[in-house]
Amino acid sequence: MIEYLIDGPLWHLSLAVFGIGVVWKLGSIVFASRRQDLSVARAAAGPAAFKTVFSRFIPHKEISSQIVIPLVAGYMFHLGLFALLFFAVPHVSFLEQNLLGFGWTPMPHWAFIVSAQLAFLGLIILWLRRMTNPVSRLISTLDDHVVAILTFVVMLTGCFALLEGATALRLLHRFTVELWLIYFPFSALMHTFTFIPSRAFTGAWFGRRGIDA
Amino acid sequence: MHRPTPFFLRLVTILLLAVAILLPPTSGASNIPPKSPDYPQGVSSINPGSDLWREVRQRDGLIVDGISQVKGVETGVLINVRGDQWARFRINEVTKTVSYALVGVFGILVLVFVLRGKVGIKGGRSGRVVRRFTDYERIVHWTLTIVFLFLAITGLILLLGRPLLLPLFGKEVFALFASASKEGHNLFGPLFLVSLLMMLFSFTRHNIYEKGDLGWLLKLGGLIGDGHPSVGFFNMGEKFWYWIVILIGLVVSISGLILVSPNFGQGRVIMEISHLVHVIGALVLMLGSLGHMYMGTIGIEGALQGMTSGYVDTNWADAHHDRWSRECQQKGLTLSADEFARLRGETPAADAEVAAQERAK
Numbered sequence: 001m002i003e004y005l006i007d008g009p010l011w012h013l014s015l016a017v018f019g020i021g022v023v024w025k026l027g028s029i030v031f032a033s034r035r036q037d038l039s040v041a042r043a044a045a046g047p048a049a050f051k052t053v054f055s056r057f058i059p060h061k062e063i064s065s066q067i068v069i070p071l072v073a074g075y076m077f078h079l080g081l082f083a084l085l086f087f088a089v090p091h092v093s094f095l096e097q098n099l100l101g102f103g104w105t106p107m108p109h110w111a112f113i114v115s116a117q118l119a120f121l122g123l124i125i126l127w128l129r130r131m132t133n134p135v136s137r138l139i140s141t142l143d144d145h146v147v148a149i150l151t152f153v154v155m156l157t158g159c160f161a162l163l164e165g166a167t168a169l170r171l172l173h174r175f176t177v178e179l180w181l182i183y184f185p186f187s188a189l190m191h192t193f194t195f196i197p198s199r200a201f202t203g204a205w206f207g208r209r210g211i212d213a
Numbered sequence: 214m215h216r217p218t219p220f221f222l223r224l225v226t227i228l229l230l231a232v233a234i235l236l237p238p239t240s241g242a243s244n245i246p247p248k249s250p251d252y253p254q255g256v257s258s259i260n261p262g263s264d265l266w267r268e269v270r271q272r273d274g275l276i277v278d279g280i281s282q283v284k285g286v287e288t289g290v291l292i293n294v295r296g297d298q299w300a301r302f303r304i305n306e307v308t309k310t311v312s313y314a315l316v317g318v319f320g321i322l323v324l325v326f327v328l329r330g331k332v333g334i335k336g337g338r339s340g341r342v343v344r345r346f347t348d349y350e351r352i353v354h355w356t357l358t359i360v361f362l363f364l365a366i367t368g369l370i371l372l373l374g375r376p377l378l379l380p381l382f383g384k385e386v387f388a389l390f391a392s393a394s395k396e397g398h399n400l401f402g403p404l405f406l407v408s409l410l411m412m413l414f415s416f417t418r419h420n421i422y423e424k425g426d427l428g429w430l431l432k433l434g435g436l437i438g439d440g441h442p443s444v445g446f447f448n449m450g451e452k453f454w455y456w457i458v459i460l461i462g463l464v465v466s467i468s469g470l471i472l473v474s475p476n477f478g479q480g481r482v483i484m485e486i487s488h489l490v491h492v493i494g495a496l497v498l499m500l501g502s503l504g505h506m507y508m509g510t511i512g513i514e515g516a517l518q519g520m521t522s523g524y525v526d527t528n529w530a531d532a533h534h535d536r537w538s539r540e541c542q543q544k545g546l547t548l549s550a551d552e553f554a555r556l557r558g559e560t561p562a563a564d565a566e567v568a569a570q571e572r573a574k
Contacts (some may be wrong), residue, residue: 069349069352096259117407124356124360128359132352132355138558159400161393163395163396165344166393
């Protein structure tokens with residue numbers, strides 16, 4: 001019964017909430033009414049928007065020494081999670097069999113282990129930094145903590161189910177993934193997608209005024 | 214002539230059959246021909262496969278190295294009796310020792326708390342605080358803590374799960390615990406080594422021997438003689454614990470890496486030694502951690518604050534680390550209670566008082 005629920009209806013529900021929620025949120029951002037920018041355009045906004053999307057991957061020199069921990073841990077976590085999500089053997093075969101109908105070459109086991117460790121260590125350090133740094137602690141909301149803990153739990157249950165021998169462990173992992181997908185559109189997890197329009201808007205706004213953002 | 218009746222014949226037949234069935238089978242020895250004077254030892258009837266299996270099982274204590282198509286360490290050994298002996302040693306001796314040690318130390322700490330209670334701050338809290346640990350140092354400490362606790366719990370499930378959890382939860386649930394713990398333990402193991410190296414690079418400068426440490430050790434931190442020995446940033450006990458964590462932690466990490474990577478040519482003996490070293494090292498760390506956690510939380514008032522907020526009360530600093538406290542106060546590194554509250558995002562008492570007065574107007 002539980003197996004049917006997790007593999008069937010709850011999986012489809014979570015996918016629907018995730019898909020509709022993300023599209024709805026992005027649509028509401030893109031199509032939100034904005035005041036007309038009356039400033040005289042000193043440069044083209046488009047190229048600046050495009051450039052800023054990528055230039056923000058590297059911090060400004062002025063602040064780079066202040067953010068070494070979140071910078072390094074952030075890259076560790078995000079790259080590790082990306083590799084796990086799209087190149088772990090069980091994930092590739094799952095996506096092929098259940099969603100896409102085609103697959104790609106997964107990463108070797110040693111790369112999987114390295115990615116998992118980078119992701120775990122990065123996430124732990126990022127969350128601890130949020131808790132220990134006075135400024136980060138003050139600006140953090142409950143949602144930030146829920147997102148970090150939920151993501152950690154998803155990764156942890158995935159790690160528990162690595163042997164792929166126990167159905168209960170696989171179901172536990174899938175259930176936490178479903179909770180994560182349902183929570184995704186209503187949380188800070190949306191930055192997975194919103195970082196692009198956010199950076200582009202900032203880049204365009206400054207670029208139009210001739211400022212190198 | 215009297216002819217037996219069919220009924221009588223049937224009865225006799227049944228009785229004979231019953232006797233034949235109930236009688237024990239005749240021994241093979243009775244079939245052996247009588248000993249010939251030429252063969253006084255008789256003829257052996259031992260299964261010719263017995264010798265083969267005796268050698269395979271190495272019951273005579275001889276290590277028989279066979280020939281196998283598979284090339285590698287100990288691939289010529291079909292059944293290794295030492296492995297069975299090791300398994301019994303691990304299940305019976307190691308688990309018992311670890312259980313007794315953990316319960317014993319936990320009991321001692323409970324006893325200490327009952328007898329001594331929480332050691333308060335001499336003179337109470339002053340309200341002024343001084344920074345004890347940077348954000349990075351606290352991140353390193355808590356990273357190591359999280360990883361260590363995870364490894365300790367999963368490691369204990371793997372080591373003690375069979376005698377403790379199996380009877381409680383049954384085979385199926387225990388199998389899930391064991392499988393999850395094994396995968397989690399193996400995956401988090403290398404993170405412990407990384408966290409340990411982070412700690413080595415960030416805390417070593419505070420843990421070098423300095424003048425006065427020997428005095429602290431000779432007075433056992435104030436237990437012998439009058440007064441609290443003078444202490445810098447860390448006392449000798451804390452330094453001792455730090456180097457145990459680093460050195461034993463490295464031993465546990467290396468032995469763990471040997472165990473988790475069995476494909477590098479290490480044989481059974483090396484694996485067994487690594488296993489034992491891993492367990493003993495981890496036990497030392499767990500027992501020490503119990504004491505460390507006790508002292509840092511319910512044992513000594515104000516100690517935990519240093520690792521949660523990064524700041525400690527100046528009276529606590531005076532009582533436990535007087536030399537370091539004096540240095541900080543001479544440099545003017547202390548904060549008032551209000552400044553500390555603002556730093557924590559809380560409403561300072563002075564501001565709250567002003568706000569209350571304004572509300573009263």
